[in-house]
Amino acid sequence: MTSFSRLALASAVALMAGLGAAQAQTSATVAMQLEPPHLDPTSAAAGAIDSVTYSNIFEGLTRFASDGSIIAGLAESWEISEDGLTYTFKLRDGVTFHDGTTMDGEDVKFSLDRARAEDSVNAQKALFTAIDTVEVVDPLTVKVTLSEPNGLFLFNMAWGDAVIVAPESIDDIKSTPIGTGAFKFVSWSQGDSIQIEKYADYWGEPAMLDSATFKFISDPTAAFAAMMAEDIDAFAGFPAPENLPQFEADARFQVLVGSTEGETILAMNNKRPPFDNVKVREAVVHAINRQSVIDGAMFGLGTPIGTHFAPHNPDYVDLTGVSEYDPAKAKALLEEAGMADGFETTLHLPPPSYARRGGEIIAAQLAEVGITAEIINVEWAQWLETVFRGKDFGMTIISHTEPMDIGIYARPDYYFQYDNAAFQELMTKLNGTTDPDERSTMLKDAQEIIANDYVNGYLFQLAYPVIAKAGLKGLWKDAPTQAVDLTAVSWSE
Template sequence: MFARLKFSVAALALTAGAAMAQQTDITVGMQLEPPNLDPTGGAAAAIDEVVYANLFEGLTRYTSDGSIAPALAESWDISEDGTEYTFHLRDGVTFHDGSTMDAEDVKFSLDRARAEDSTNAQKALFAGISEVEVVDPLTVKVTLSGPNSAFPNNMAWGDAVIVAPESIDNAATAPVGTGPFMFSDWVQGDRVELVAYDGYWGEKPALTAATFKFISDPTAAFAAMMAGDIDVFPGYPAPETLVQFEADPRFKLLIGSTEGETILGMNNKSEALSDPKVREAIAHAINRQEIIDGAMFGYGTPIGTHFAPHNPDYVDLTGLSDYDPDASKALLAEAGQEGLTLSLKLPPPSYARRGGEIIAAQLRAVGIETQIENLEWAQWLEQVFTGKDFDLTIVSHTEPMDINIYARPDYYFQYGKPEFVELMDALNLATDPAERSSILEQAQTMIAEDYVNGYLFQLARTGVANANIEGLWENAPTQANDLTGVSWSQ
């Protein structure tokens, strides 16, 4: 009897210990699967959502409040004329294959990104670099062709992470970085798995493993969260069900802002849309609130230009493109474009698919028919983003402070007005806050008055998480699911 009692006490102790053991793995839901895992060679936001700050790191990085912090560079000096940045690298940093990360790798990464044959989706971030010089193994001097006060911000983008020549050729499917997590497995069509990297230079994460699970269907996403198959879904695709999670003590909501300007993208060089009157007619045909209510169930802030409303330099220009179907019809008649039919190519996110149906009905009401084509993400990148084979599309631009994309004439909506390019050049040179604010106001106004795109809403951050998870980002200052500070409470 005594022996049995001893066994029972021991069993109870083991059971209690197991119950108290803190969970150290996490499963993160994502609606879109990345086309590859190399942030320096792809435009899809889903790449950064997996690897940014987790697997890859840059010289600098975005933090949860949107500020810029040191990363692989622990500090940097700026010359008096603003054209030389000297980065002081952290000592003891290694890549996941055990090789040392040093100044040669930084030079390789920046030179590769700015090379003539570069496939970097944000090559413009590096266009102002005239020379990258290795001073010593832990010091790199970057010389710019002109002052650029935003250069530390540019180096925080996912497209500017530091890679090694020995491993970059396999980065699309087997990435090697310097972050706190290293690549473990990719079951295409299902999940990507990361595990903690024992040799990490910085503070070790509380998590030992992370799985990014891809669930494109909103109904399936709801079922997976309810069943506990997913621990957190930061970009939850079924906002209509958030009220159910809010009422369930097992969960908490992560409602915040993003950098995602959601637009009705227009091909400014397609036959009909090269006429600004037609673009203005389309803008006046759009009822923003109807789209926010119907596609996002009320989550979202109306915008009238390509700029985040939470930014202190935001200008409310929604009045320039207010809902006015009569004005829309008159503009179409003026342009001789009654009976117009346009292609509307939609990527997978629910804001695009649901929003597309609503916009199609709104355009039909003013006499514009649309041919809707639902594309998978890889198709959208090929046909719309790269091939420019479209009239209209809907997409959320989640990169931070990205109004400068309108200065690129070959960007998918094909604007690149010379006067706008001059504004962006002036912005790069400006260091006075008041001057920068004035330039940004002019830039916002110019693209709004030119009706480059139809400006819909700022994408809200609508996430759902297990109530016991701590350290998740509520807002999304960049396109990332940063797990470096995430843990489970007891």
């Protein structure tokens, strides 16, 4: 072989290798612990749906940025009337759904009317109760009139439950979602993964990845093995925090530890005896050493909370002292409630590590004061069916990752079934208040009411550890909403 031939061959091999590397860097596989039950964010409470679809597939009039701020989405601008009742949204021009049809004012009206309809199955229907009418002024202008001012209306429209959908997509939306986002749905291998790819006609900044895969790995040991073997490129919400030091010491990886909106709670069924007795609920709360739960289940990751509110919010009140660890007080309260010998109940635990690991610790702590909690491990779909919808439980552990969601305590039919007329009245007043100082005062009052009613055991604010290969950039460090937003993710050159 001549020198020229060798050089040409070497160049060809190098070029092919370079092309292969380039092709390998146009996609990413991101793992999550929970698989969504379906893919319609407007008809279920499962946060895993938003994790896959938020911004990637579906978009709303407004949206959450990575820092939690509210920015323009499908509405490029809006005007608010002086009385705070009318919002006139100017929609972006040239937006299409992934099936090629145009997104316009009629789709916005359909989506909002569907969410607030009497027969709506939207898990956050309360977000839309203030809407009185939705009027299409022209294809790119929609006027929404409220029955009363709502200081959180633009915030509410950023939720995954408020995304804009097309009427013709509804029949198959759970299995074949069609949105307006930077990625379009390709396929779903149930029990394994979901494939998405860049939408070529996206109205905004195009996705940097050509395609992406969401991989579902529920077992923490398997999650660690898959990441170390580099079978996946990132794991959002890594479920084995004890392994973080190993990744931090490995140059192949980067470790991002942020916060979430996730209040992790020991929820109690307030209508089921004996939890309908506030003394029993208080006894349960005082039996729990939340720092031991954080250390044992999360290896120190997590901020203790004493109410259902995120500590990073300026209006947060530290009420951990109201529910401090005091087993002697817990026993005394049980005696006052006529349960000196304790009682038996159930503790339903969904798959996340904070629940399964934390549940073992909490069950042991409750046993020390005479409360026997039968641990029932359930899969996510089963938890949604039996606990969330069926309300068939004594206690459960769950992290509420929706932003600013203290309003759920004003819904007596919500799964933990707390019914307090004064709290409901306070939330109604809060929703109609736009003055920041007045809203701040009311939010602080709300936190104190539920803390002093011992509605649930407030454990910790969920941390958000993300493990990724060193070259992957653009992942959210914090999770201001339930989202694994891949729209700005790319590989370093």
